[in-house]
Amino acid sequence: MSRRFTPKIVTANALLEGDVVYFTAAGEWSRKHSDAELIDDEAHAQLRMLDAERSPGIVGVYLADAVKGDSGPKPVHFREAFRAKGPSNYPHGKQEEENHV
Amino acid sequence: MYNYNDFDQAFVRERVAQFRGQVARRIDGSLTEDEFKPLRLMNGLYLQLHAYMLRVAIPYGTLNAPQMRQLAMIADKFDKGYGHFTTRQNIQYNWPKLRDVPDMLDALADVGMHALQTSGNTIRNVTSDHFAGAAADEIEDPRPVAELLRQWSTDHPEFQFLGRKFKIAVGASEHDRAVLKAHDLAVRIVRNDAGDTGYEILVGGGLGRTPMIGKVLNPFLARQDLLAYVESVLSVYNLLGRRDNKYKARIKITVHENGLDTIRDLVEKRFAEIRPTFSGHDQNLLSEIRSHFPEPDYQRGSSEGFDAFYRADPAFRSWVDTNVTDHKNAEYAIATISIKAHGQTPGDATSDQMREMADIAEELAHNELRISHEQNVILPHLHKSNLPAVFARLQKVGLATANIGLISDIIACPGMDYCALATARSIPVAQEIATRFDDLKLEHDIGPLKIKISGCINACGHHHVGHIGILGLDRAGVENYQITLGGDGTQDATIGERAGPGFAYDEIVPAIERIIFAYLDLRQSGEETFLDAYRRVGITPFKDALYPAEDKANAA
Numbered sequence: 001m002s003r004r005f006t007p008k009i010v011t012a013n014a015l016l017e018g019d020v021v022y023f024t025a026a027g028e029w030s031r032k033h034s035d036a037e038l039i040d041d042e043a044h045a046q047l048r049m050l051d052a053e054r055s056p057g058i059v060g061v062y063l064a065d066a067v068k069g070d071s072g073p074k075p076v077h078f079r080e081a082f083r084a085k086g087p088s089n090y091p092h093g094k095q096e097e098e099n100h101v
Numbered sequence: 102m103y104n105y106n107d108f109d110q111a112f113v114r115e116r117v118a119q120f121r122g123q124v125a126r127r128i129d130g131s132l133t134e135d136e137f138k139p140l141r142l143m144n145g146l147y148l149q150l151h152a153y154m155l156r157v158a159i160p161y162g163t164l165n166a167p168q169m170r171q172l173a174m175i176a177d178k179f180d181k182g183y184g185h186f187t188t189r190q191n192i193q194y195n196w197p198k199l200r201d202v203p204d205m206l207d208a209l210a211d212v213g214m215h216a217l218q219t220s221g222n223t224i225r226n227v228t229s230d231h232f233a234g235a236a237a238d239e240i241e242d243p244r245p246v247a248e249l250l251r252q253w254s255t256d257h258p259e260f261q262f263l264g265r266k267f268k269i270a271v272g273a274s275e276h277d278r279a280v281l282k283a284h285d286l287a288v289r290i291v292r293n294d295a296g297d298t299g300y301e302i303l304v305g306g307g308l309g310r311t312p313m314i315g316k317v318l319n320p321f322l323a324r325q326d327l328l329a330y331v332e333s334v335l336s337v338y339n340l341l342g343r344r345d346n347k348y349k350a351r352i353k354i355t356v357h358e359n360g361l362d363t364i365r366d367l368v369e370k371r372f373a374e375i376r377p378t379f380s381g382h383d384q385n386l387l388s389e390i391r392s393h394f395p396e397p398d399y400q401r402g403s404s405e406g407f408d409a410f411y412r413a414d415p416a417f418r419s420w421v422d423t424n425v426t427d428h429k430n431a432e433y434a435i436a437t438i439s440i441k442a443h444g445q446t447p448g449d450a451t452s453d454q455m456r457e458m459a460d461i462a463e464e465l466a467h468n469e470l471r472i473s474h475e476q477n478v479i480l481p482h483l484h485k486s487n488l489p490a491v492f493a494r495l496q497k498v499g500l501a502t503a504n505i506g507l508i509s510d511i512i513a514c515p516g517m518d519y520c521a522l523a524t525a526r527s528i529p530v531a532q533e534i535a536t537r538f539d540d541l542k543l544e545h546d547i548g549p550l551k552i553k554i555s556g557c558i559n560a561c562g563h564h565h566v567g568h569i570g571i572l573g574l575d576r577a578g579v580e581n582y583q584i585t586l587g588g589d590g591t592q593d594a595t596i597g598e599r600a601g602p603g604f605a606y607d608e609i610v611p612a613i614e615r616i617i618f619a620y621l622d623l624r625q626s627g628e629e630t631f632l633d634a635y636r637r638v639g640i641t642p643f644k645d646a647l648y649p650a651e652d653k654a655n656a657a
Contacts, residue, residue, distance in 0.1 A: 015128070016199050018152035059134050059148060077578050079517060082526075083150055087518035089446045089528045092181055092196065093151045 008045050009036035009073050010052045011083070012061040020083045020094070023052045023061075031094065033084040034072030039063075102163050102469065103248045103393045105213040112256070113210045116217060120144045121203035128200070143223075145216030146202055149521045155194045155202060156219040157209060161229035161247040161271070162190035162472040166463035169470055171212040173455035179205050184455070186440060186448040188512055188561055189268070190228050190472045191219060195519055217255060222263045224254035224335070228270045230278045231473035234394065235481040237429040240290050240298060243273035245391045246327070249383065250288070252390075253328055260335050264342035265350035267335065268307075275592065280474060282306045282315040282594035283566060285352045286334060293321055300327055304334060304364065305356030308560035312596045313353040316361050318368065326372075329379045333371040337364060397467040397482045399430055404485040416503075417492050419545075423503040425488065434485050436466075438478040438495060439502040439510065443539040447513045447531050448476030457498045461491055474563075475512055477505065508543075508550045508617070509535035512563055516556025516573060517580075523556035525573025525580040526606075530554055533610045538617070547617060550631045551590070566590035568632045569616060570597045571609065582609040586616070586643055587635045598640055600647055612647055619646035 010023035021029040022036035030036065039045045045063055052061045065076040075081040086093025105113070120140070127137040141147075145156040157172070164172075172192055176184050179201045180194040187193055197205060209215055219226055227247045234242040250269055254260065260267070270279045273290035281287035287303040300322040306315025322330050334352075341364075342355045349358075356364050411418050426435040438458060441447050450458075458478055462470045465487040471479040483491060495501040504510050511534060514520065516527030531554055538544050553567030557574075564570030570585035581603040588597030604612045617631075619642055624634045635643070 013148055015134075018148055018199070020151060056130060078580060079150075079575075082517055086151060087195075087528075088526060089449075089518055089532065090181075 005040060005042045005045075006065050006076075007038050007040045007067065007073075008063040009033070009038060009066040010045075010048050010061060011036070011064050011080075012052065012058045015057045015059050018059075021058065023048060027051060027055075029055065029058065031097070032072075033066075033075060033080075034069065036066065036073050038066055038068060038073040102165055102244075103160075103390060109213070110210070113213075113215050113217075114207075116144070116215070117203060117206040117210055120206060124199060124203055139221065142220040143217065144202075144206065145219035146197075147220060147521070149195070149519050150517070150523075151519070152196045153199060153202070154519065155197045155205060155216055156187070157192050157194070157214060157216045158219050158226040159190050159192060159214075159472050160251050161227060161233065161244050162231050162474075163233075163244060164470045164472065165468050166459040166470070168212045168214060169455050169459035169462070171208060171214070173452035173459070175205055175208050176452040176455070178208075183449050183451045185446070185515065186450065186472050186476050186478070188474050188476060188514070188563055189226060190231070190474055191226055192472070193515070195515075220266075222265050222267075223261055224257065224263075224267045224269060227251045227254070228268070228279055228284075228474060230272050230274060231471040231475075231479050232278055232426065232435055232481060233273070233471075234396075235428050235433075235435050236274055236276075236278075237427050238276055239274040239429075240292055241273050242394050243271045243288075243290055245387060245394050246273075246288060246290065246300075247271040248390045248393070249328070249387050250331065252386070253332075253383070259332075260339065263335075263339055264344045265347060265352075267338070267352065269331075277590075277592040277594070278473075280563065280566065280590045280594070282592075283308050283312075283563070283590065284315060286331065287315055288327070288331070291321065299323055300330075302330065302334070305353040305361070306594075307351050307353040308563060308565045309351070310348055310558050310560075311351075311354065311357075312560070312565040313357065314594050314596065316356065318361065318365055325381070325384055326376065326379075328383045329376045330368070330372055333368045333375060336371050336375070337367045341367065397469075399433065399482075400484045401432070402484060402486050404432060407485040407488050410489040414489075416501075417489060420492055420501055420503040421488065423507065423545075424505045428482070432485060434483050434488060436480045436483050436488065436491060437473070437505045438480065438500050439504050440477050440500070441504060441510050441535065442499055442502045443504075443509055443535045444532050445499075445535075446528050447511050450478070454498050454500055457494060458500070461494055465491055475510065477510070504535075504544060506549050506551070507545065508538050508547050508552060510551070511535060512551075512553040512567070514555050514557075514562035516554075516562075520556060522559060523573070524558070524575040525556050525582065527554040527556040527562055527571075527573055530571060530573070530582065530606075530609055534613055537610055537614065543617070543621075546627070547621070548627065548630055552613070553588075553590075563590060564588070565596045566594060567597060568635070569613065571613075572603075574603065576603065580606045582606070582612075584612065584616070584647065586640055587632070589632060600640065600644055602648075615646040615649075616643050619643055 303315035513531035517523035555562030585597030
């Protein structure tokens, strides 16, 4: 019996700012985790990785576990939760940008 | 302190220009990330969790006021208005943008600084005693030797592609304040029975995955032979060190696998070959470097003002008792500025704080600052009469915390709040321990205690040599913290012993509290420090305090 595929998102860092970015279903990069395409098929995940790696301005593409949330995918592992939010000692990073909106 | 000559200035500027071109080629797509990564690492530029990180070298932790001011300017102009002082006496910026980095490097070059060899498999920034030149117990100022090693190792063609990174520290005192025995190679300036000075060479120390205490490779090396001998060690390591497995590539493993005697024989053989090629130029250079490190032009004067303030002001008295150390000149003092206000991030200073420290150094402290591996800033040469004014100015910028060497003077690596390698967070654990014991008002009663926290096995937070060490790990997708006890980073270097199973994030501060209360209960007097008590009673009482439920289960 093959192991069940854990749903994934494609994520990376932006080349110029280093900021965490997520690959959307439209093949664009978003700064928000909830915009990511949630992929529940392994073959499709590999295809999307190939697409993502070809896009310019992006560094370090990889697949991360995610789950379906009320408004888009949510991180599973705490590392991805920190990447999606920012550091815990200052309101910097993505949480800072959200506060400015 | 050492000032760049025309050669140094031209070299650093050329490297900045090269990197500017490399960044431009990366941005226009001519260079792939695989091609660019080793180039950016050579210039201290990492890509971390949320952003790039630029690690700037502060050779042997020494800065002057204009340099500190420039670090503040860089923090304001290119980052978020602060910098993080590290356990290797460097400073890191957590939020630079790729396009800005060449300008940041040019701004560093303006004050004789750079970020070269702060990453990659090369000889890293040479560290030293943060009290160098001021300590009462040193044979001589170790920094000229550290500077000689820095110049020799910078861009050394043979050692740009070592099997792994290589860290060197230099000390000259009986008391080791530079964690010499946790370095790949350490140089200790010593005096023999005949009264001659020479070098004790230690090799194979290191923390990380396989912690090891450095071993004496040569107990007394003649002074003129330093570079030839150190080059021989590096040369032997470069050929013999493993390159098949990065976890077995540090020289500590080479020494462990081949044996100290074999390494010594190989070093001696190489030394015999290359020693004749050292014609004495290095000794001339060392003399020239020494002229950059003169004794301060000591101010003479009465310390009556200090004495009166000390008697009258309890806050000042507490700060002096905790943060001020004897200077070799009896009219002077060494003041350690705590970058660990309770609840703040260990080692983080704002640009305003950096500027105030620079101003104080320039106006009242012979224009010198030091960064310690314990992530604090030191004013090494302060006339005692200036201490009250310095204290008052530090108070205004939140830098007057009287906690040096106490439970809240915690070393913490950036951990998973910033570092891409981390397996758990360090900073909030440090913040919460400091806040908790400040609330309990127990800090001064507990007395000398070193807590050191690393957010992964690489041990940048020196947890193995903490009296209490905390290692953050990822256990099945949850942060988990292992405790080690009885470590020591001084001349009596000891690797701490693991206490037992780890604790979840919300259990780690209560666990530390149980250790501390066990210590307070069992110590023989207020004079018996945590480490002394631990050495007397061993780990068992602390294990009992940490795992009380297990105790009952065993008894049942």
